[in-house]
Amino acid sequence: MNEYNFAYLDEQTKRMIRRAILKGLAVPGYQVPFASREMPMPYGWGTGGVQVSAATLTPKDTLKVIDQGADDTTNAVSIRKFFENTAGVETTEETEKATVIQTRHRIPEAKLREDQIIVYQVPIPEPLRFLEPRETETRKMHSLEEYGLMHVKLYEDISQHGAISTAYAYPVYVSDRYVMDPSPIPKFDNPKLEMDAIQLFGAGREQRIYAIPPHTKVVSLDFEDYPFEATKAEHCCDLCGAEDSYLDEVIMDDAGNRMFVCSDTDYCRSRREAGHMGRLAGENAA
Amino acid sequence: MNPLLQVKGIEKRYGARIGCRDVSFDLYPSEVMGIVGESGSGKSTLLNCMAGHLQPDAGQVIFDTRADGPVDTVTMSEPERRMLSRTDWAFVHQHARDGLRVTISAGGNIGERLMAVGERHYGAIRGRAIDWLGRVEIDETRVDDRPSAFSGGMQQRLQIARNLVTGPRLVFMDEPTGGLDVSVQARLLDLLRGLVREMGLSAVIVTHDLAVVRLLADRLMVMKDGHVVEAGLTDQVLDDPQHAYTQLLVSSVLQV
Ligand SMILES: Nc1ncnc2c1ncn2[C@@H]1O[C@H](COP(=O)(O)OP(=O)(O)O)[C@@H](O)[C@H]1O
């Protein structure tokens, strides 16, 4: 690990990223441009999140990395390895023990604390992009708070599907000022965006950083007659029995048998260790 | 009665070339002003200066705002001007595609201005959209279709509905019937005339087609080489043109 600077990036780059993070925290939901660096992994592998984590980590931190809730996917493992090698920080799979959590597509089920930082990997930071491809125009719309278009998108959703079908990256209004893309987390996680921990969002390819400070008001956009709902599969976890966690559906065999399991693997494990059991607990499930 | 719009000494240059110059007129509530002239005479330049799409090099565009009375919109802040553009003003482009969102359904196109000013009830927005489709003679079953599936005439009528849904006090139109087949033009003109009367709209309509102003405009300005050569009541100007250029314009139409 000595061939690298701490956490791979040079000190000047980390200072530049920290300035962007501080600006983001000072203006919740505002997309701060930053000079994204080449990272030794392809875009789409969370280079934005990795750079934010690199600028955030100190040698005393304990890092957890999750991908869609799981600590053991290729993506999560390789990012964890990357920081073990380049920063020498401790890593953990336990949400409780982590001080910095880098995530792709989920917020942990356990309530995060004030002394924790969660870093989201963001593919497309601009929530208005789908409707207005011109960057100059979307920046102007943010600066003038012209957000009618966001509701046009939700209108289209309802008119086509009979309900707001947006299930991931569900847009939010932060601190009564900026409309923000919360990254592709399921909308089930949206209510958790009002949390005690610091939330940082990094988009590598798009070169944007944004943030939500602790205890900030975050409202999911909706219509009066189609209110926002934080939905999940109408089941409980087949392994730990949890009724309140976001579930993945797993096809078990050719006969089409399915099971529902917590997407947050650490949450599921800790519940099972505490003795909770689901419908298929004890069977030899993956 | 105060004028709704006072245009004073508008001038716009493109480098050394004159777009329009020294244009002044007042527009009163429920009045329709027609601006005619051949291609290149400066009609669109003038209209875009009035609507805030172009920054004039000189002159004032004073609009009688609801909140603060007459205000020069050239010097007001951009957020204020953009707010005006999506509430009290409307702009109908010659090419419907410039004024529509082609990837959004007809209903979404009409609803956008409502949502932009804070309407948050889906049922109410959809109801208004369907109502407006009816008013511009588009079957309500098309409410969820994208405008790319519409004919040119339907697209133009949709653009008009999208603009009028918030009840603007002033509508700018640039060649609203241009580029359409003659039979389609006639139907659109009838529709526009009905809406103008029914809603008591104030409008500035730019066209090179004298039939359009004959039907829609109370007053007329004739432009040539960037400035106004003759102005007056529409019937007077067309029936008894004073300026040689207007006489030429009118006679060439009569020969058609
Ligand atoms: N963007 C531009 N750049 C340079 N010259 C322009 C531009 N737009 C218009 N002009 C010129 O300004 C004059 C008025 O044009 P325009 O307002 O488009 O007239 P009209 O709408 O009556 O056809 C013409 O000589 C035209 O060539």
Ligand SMILES: [Mg+2]
């Ligand atoms: Mg023109």
